[in-house]
Amino acid sequence: xxxxxxxxxxxxxxxxxxxxxxxxxxxxxxxxxxxxxxxxxxxxxxxxxxxxxxxxxxxxxxxxxxxxxxxxxxxxxxxxxxxxxxxxxxxxxxxxxxxxxxxxxxxxxxxxxxxxxxxxxxxxxxxxxxxxxxxxxxxxxxxxxxxxxxxxxxxxxxxxxxxxxx
Numbered sequence: 001x002x003x004x005x006x007x008x009x010x011x012x013x014x015x016x017x018x019x020x021x022x023x024x025x026x027x028x029x030x031x032x033x034x035x036x037x038x039x040x041x042x043x044x045x046x047x048x049x050x051x052x053x054x055x056x057x058x059x060x061x062x063x064x065x066x067x068x069x070x071x072x073x074x075x076x077x078x079x080x081x082x083x084x085x086x087x088x089x090x091x092x093x094x095x096x097x098x099x100x101x102x103x104x105x106x107x108x109x110x111x112x113x114x115x116x117x118x119x120x121x122x123x124x125x126x127x128x129x130x131x132x133x134x135x136x137x138x139x140x141x142x143x144x145x146x147x148x149x150x151x152x153x154x155x156x157x158x159x160x161x162x163x164x165x166x
């Protein structure tokens with residue numbers, strides 16, 4: 001990620017969007033330079049409305065605090081919506097290159113704090129933000145509404161039908 005931010009791949013990557021899926025108080029407490037804060041499905045859906053230039057790579061890099069829950073959930077949501085939008089043009093995708101930052105913001109900050117703005121880290125469970133955490137957790141439960149687990153199971157069963165041995 002540091003190499004991407006420092007322009008090492010600028011000859012191949014013309015447009016990179018770093019999608020920070022953490023809650024706003026975490027984002028404001030420190031984020032990767034240039035990242036956008038998108039912690040709801042509606043915000044992530046807005047990415048699909050952006051136009052990509054043919055032949056130009058538009059790379060999305062998702063993360064949350066540890067890249068273990070919120071970031072992967074938004075990553076899967078974007079990919080699912082992108083597939084649905086392009087179902088008649090398979091295998092075309094608006095965003096064929098989507099990545100998840102290994103270790104999340106915490107790991108990135110520990111090794112590259114100088115590339116974070118501000119150079120700080122506010123954990124989700126920070127004691128000063130208990131009310132914020134309750135607010136955003138309630139909000140996140142209302143937009144997932146438990147439907148993700150059902151759709152994920154259906155999706156997996158189409159890809160890996162039971163009865164196949166690997």
